[in-house]
Amino acid sequence: MFILLLGSVASWTLIFERILFFRAQQALTNDFLKRFWRSSDLSRLYFDLDNKGDGTKGIAALFHAGFQAYWKRRQQQNIAIDIIDRVMQIEQAKQAMVLQKHLAFFASIGSIAPFIGLFGTVWGIMTSFQALGQAQQATIAMVAPGISEALVATALGLFTAIPGVIAYNRFTMAANGQLEQYELFQQELMALIEDQEIDTKDAAKSLHTAKSQRVLSSLVDE
Secondary structure, three states: HHHHHHHHHHHHHHHHHHHHHHHHHHHHHHHHHHHHHHHHOOHHHHHHHHHHOOOOOOOHHHHHHHHHHHHHHHHHHOOOOHHHHHHHHHHHHHHHHHHHHHHHHHHHHHHEEEHHHHHHHHHHHHHHHHHHHHHOOOOHHHHHHHHHHHHHHHHHHHHHHHHHHHHHHHHHHHHHHHHHHHHHHHHHHHHHHHHHHHHHHHHHHHHHHHHHHHHHHHHHHH
């Protein structure tokens, strides 16, 4: 009984904590995506997040990790798209661990609590039969306490397990929804980086061609 009460209190405490967490997480995601798509300069957004320390949570952390890898390699003139993608995948895995926190607890509560309640039910019925067997004259008053305890254990087991199962399913859906947004954003960011690199290479190639033509023209004129 005490274990079920303790499990119920812990379960409801974590349920409210996860509700607040996912609401805040979704708000952070929406806010960052608005800033991202309104930004005309991703490097400015990156340094703004870096200076304010906002690039450590959720989708902002995914952008910060990916763009940091891109910016460092750009300074070294050694852009490797696959490395940037791998860095973002690692960061996404870290954020997945944060999103999936406590899911194992809810799954355990949902599966174990009914069996603990069933054990209490069996124990209560056994107590009732023992009292009945020791009595010279059987009355309802002798078995009522044990039966009552058995029913309370069953009800408490269900009261503990049902919210745990619902919480597990609900928060699993919420975590998967966030991860789908992260995955989509990662693909969009990688596409932007690749486009930017193609434009940079094309501009450099055009500049090199123009210089070569000027040199060739000067040689011909001479």
